[in-house]
Amino acid sequence: xxxxxxxxxxxxxxxxxxxxxxxxxxxxxxxxxxxxxxxxxxxxxxxxxxxxxxxxxxxxxxxxxxxxxxxxxxxxxxxxxxxxxxxxxxxxxxxxxxxxxxxxxxxxxxxxxxxxxxxxxxxxxxxxxxxxxxxxxxxxxxxxxxxxxxxxxxxxxxxxxxxxxxxxxxxxxxxxxxxxxxxxxxxxxxxxxxxxxxxxxxxxxx
Numbered sequence: 001x002x003x004x005x006x007x008x009x010x011x012x013x014x015x016x017x018x019x020x021x022x023x024x025x026x027x028x029x030x031x032x033x034x035x036x037x038x039x040x041x042x043x044x045x046x047x048x049x050x051x052x053x054x055x056x057x058x059x060x061x062x063x064x065x066x067x068x069x070x071x072x073x074x075x076x077x078x079x080x081x082x083x084x085x086x087x088x089x090x091x092x093x094x095x096x097x098x099x100x101x102x103x104x105x106x107x108x109x110x111x112x113x114x115x116x117x118x119x120x121x122x123x124x125x126x127x128x129x130x131x132x133x134x135x136x137x138x139x140x141x142x143x144x145x146x147x148x149x150x151x152x153x154x155x156x157x158x159x160x161x162x163x164x165x166x167x168x169x170x171x172x173x174x175x176x177x178x179x180x181x182x183x184x185x186x187x188x189x190x191x192x193x194x195x196x197x198x199x200x201x202x203x204x205x206x
Contacts, residue, residue: 018197125191156199
């Protein structure tokens, strides 16, 4: 599958052959949904918590005698029925994370990449060199490419790109090793540096 490689000025400089096994998969929304749901579940903090009866500070003294007062029987002041007492069925810290099979995750990643190519939302960039960390210079290139809501995938750590893009809400710079279904689908366009293609292909060979 031949696609154009462009430079930072938006000019075509060459072509590259994308492997059909990765970029020509049949897109099944149900599979993509399952993997995205898994990723979002893993992001949930799960820190919601209340104080139960044993967590509340207070005396364990019986408030008044069991019989003869005409009142409802009471234990200590930490009872859930009293003001300031413990909660009964409130939440405890928990993990919402779960996993789907590795084959399904790889299949979903293929589908996500394929969907971007089929929708003409995938761009291969020959290089993205920056002399210094400067958001204005980074934004200038992005606007030249016409991709102001995009995920930019690099072959490894690139501090200049990562720091120059961090204040732009519509742009995310991601290393190829961290490429995932949620981020691919979240952004309208997908920009792949030419040097990252081999790393992406290598992820499917493991």
